[in-house]
Structure formats: structure tokens, C-alpha cells
Amino acid sequence: MSKKRALVVGASSGIGREISRQLIQSGWTVAAVARRKDKLQTLADEFPGQLQPVVHDVQETDAIPEVFAKICHNLGGLDLVIYAAGVMPPVGPHEFDTEKDLEIVQTNLIGAIAWLNEAASRFDKTGHGTIVGIGSVAGDRGRSGQPVYNTSKAALATYLEALRNRLAKRGVKVTTIKPGPVQTEMTQHLGLKGAMTASEAARRTLILADRGGEHYLSAKHRFAFFIIKRIPSPIFRRLSV
Numbered sequence: 064m065s066k067k068r069a070l071v072v073g074a075s076s077g078i079g080r081e082i083s084r085q086l087i088q089s090g091w092t093v094a095a096v097a098r099r100k101d102k103l104q105t106l107a108d109e110f111p112g113q114l115q116p117v118v119h120d121v122q123e124t125d126a127i128p129e130v131f132a133k134i135c136h137n138l139g140g141l142d143l144v145i146y147a148a149g150v151m152p153p154v155g156p157h158e159f160d161t162e163k164d165l166e167i168v169q170t171n172l173i174g175a176i177a178w179l180n181e182a183a184s185r186f187d188k189t190g191h192g193t194i195v196g197i198g199s200v201a202g203d204r205g206r207s208g209q210p211v212y213n214t215s216k217a218a219l220a221t222y223l224e225a226l227r228n229r230l231a232k233r234g235v236k237v238t239t240i241k242p243g244p245v246q247t248e249m250t251q252h253l254g255l256k257g258a259m260t261a262s263e264a265a266r267r268t269l270i271l272a273d274r275g276g277e278h279y280l281s282a283k284h285r286f287a288f289f290i291i292k293r294i295p296s297p298i299f300r301r302l303s304v
């Protein structure tokens with residue numbers, strides 16, 4: 064059987080890097096997209112000839128159609144696209160910084176739409192392929208701590224649901240992954256206790272990738288967020304969940 068080909072956006076660290084590693088260890092060829100060339104090159108050096116580093120800033124949406132086409136050409140096709148790029152800068156309780164907020168939306172949502180539209184258009188034509196977006200449990204409610212990060216993940220989940228409904232007839236799977244806390248560069252300043260490792264989050268993501276639909280990465284979160292989503296807003300405001 065010929066090698067399967069994946070594109071991972073946000074592959075230079077954390078969950079995306081572990082997903083790239085585990086795909087290659089399972090025999091895939093991977094195009095790994097991110098801004099930091101040195102990190103991508105270190106990853107490529109681990110897997111000579113199996114990982115193509117692609118330096119790109121997802122905020123440069125105009126460049127995406129050409130970069131996407133080049134990746135498909137270089138890989139000789141495409142079977143799986145995973146959008147893992149994301150930012151969650153610290154936000155103070157009295158901070159309302161539009162520049163920072165737009166950066167979050169550009170990276171977590173607009174970049175995802177621009178990359179995944181390319182994937183959707185290709186897979187719609189070929190009737191083959193899987194799309195995975197890394198959302199978050201944070202998108203399930205509007206919390207006071209990270210208003211725009213929450214918003215970006217809620218909107219991403221809605222966009223992915225719509226893609227899933229569009230592409231189902233073509234046999235294309237669209238999967239939303241909602242991790243809880245994971246130990247990565249994004250969360251290192253939070254000193255998370257009991258958080259999942261990036262490697263475990265990647266392992267669980269790849270098990271779920273082909274299933275389509277929305278998935279939490281643990282039964283605990285599936286149960287907790289079933290309830291949290293249903294708490295009336297005035298009560299939710301007084302809780303710290």
C-alpha cells in the first residue's frame with residue numbers, strides 16, 4: 064500500500080508536533096507547517112525524508128492557496144489535514160486589548176478557515192480525505208478569564224460542524240477534538256497540575272481522527288462538560304468551573 068500523506072498546521076511544538084511524530088511512526092509522510100523554522104528543522108532531522116517542513120504564518124491567509132497546492136504536489140496527494148495552530152496569550156481580568164484579541168482570532172479561527180477551506184474544496188472534489196480541527200473545552204462556555212480564546216474555539220467548532228454537514232455526502236470525515244488542559248508551551252506559565260501530556264493528547268486525537276463528529280479527549284471531560292454546558296448563565300457566572 065502506498066504511504067498516506069498528512070498536513071499538520073501548528074506542528075512545531077505541543078500537540079501538533081506530537082501528532083506529526085506519531086503519524087510518521089505509523090508510516091505516514093507529513094508536511095509540517097509553523098512559523099519557527101528551527102523547531103521544524105529539528106523535527107525534520109528526527110525523520111529524514113519523512114517530514115517536509117513548511118515555514119508559514121497562518122495570519123498570511125492570501126498565501127495559503129499556493130502553499131497548500133505546493134504541499135499537495137510535493138506529498139503526491141493528501142489524505143489527512145490537522146489544524147492544531149493556536150495561541151492563548153495571558154489576559155488580565157481588566158484587560159480589553161483588541162490587538163491581542165484579533166491575533167487570537169486570526170490564528171485560532173481565520174487561519175483555520177483559510178487552511179481547512181482549501182482541504183474541504185480538494186476533498187469535496189476527490190470524495191476522499193479527513194479533516195481534524197483542534198478545538199478546546201474552552202469553547203463550550205464564555206468564561207471571564209479568556210473571552211476571545213473561548214470565542215475562537217466556539218466559532219471553530221461551529222465552522223467544523225458546518226463543514227462536516229457539507230462534506231458528509233462525499234464520504235469526507237470532519238472531526239472536532241476538544242482537549243482539556245495539556246502540558247505544552249501554551250500552558251507552561253499556568254503550572255497545570257494533572258494535565259495530559261502532549262504525547263497522550265496526540266495519541267487520543269489520532270484514534271478519534273477518522274470517526275468524524277466532536278470528541279473530548281477523556282471520559283471525565285465528556286461527562287463534566289455535558290453538565291457545564293447546561294448550567295444556566297446566572298449560576299455559571301458565580302461558579303469557577
Ligand SMILES: NC(=O)c1ccc[n+]([C@@H]2O[C@H](COP(=O)([O-])OP(=O)(O)OC[C@H]3O[C@@H](n4cnc5c(N)ncnc54)[C@H](OP(=O)(O)O)[C@@H]3O)[C@@H](O)[C@H]2O)c1
Nearest residue numbers: 073075076077078097098099120121148149244245247249
Ligand atoms: N495546551 C492546552 O491545554 C490546550 C487545551 C485545549 C486546546 N488546545 C489547543 O491545541 C492546539 C495546540 O496547542 P498546544 O497546546 O500544542 O500549544 P503550543 O505548543 O504553543 O503549539 C501551538 C502551535 O501553533 C503554532 N502557531 C501559533 N501561531 C501560529 C501562526 N501565526 N502561524 C503558524 N503557526 C502558528 C505554533 O508554531 P509557531 O510558533 O512555530 O508558529 C505551534 O506549533 C491549539 O489550537 C490550542 O488552542 C490546547
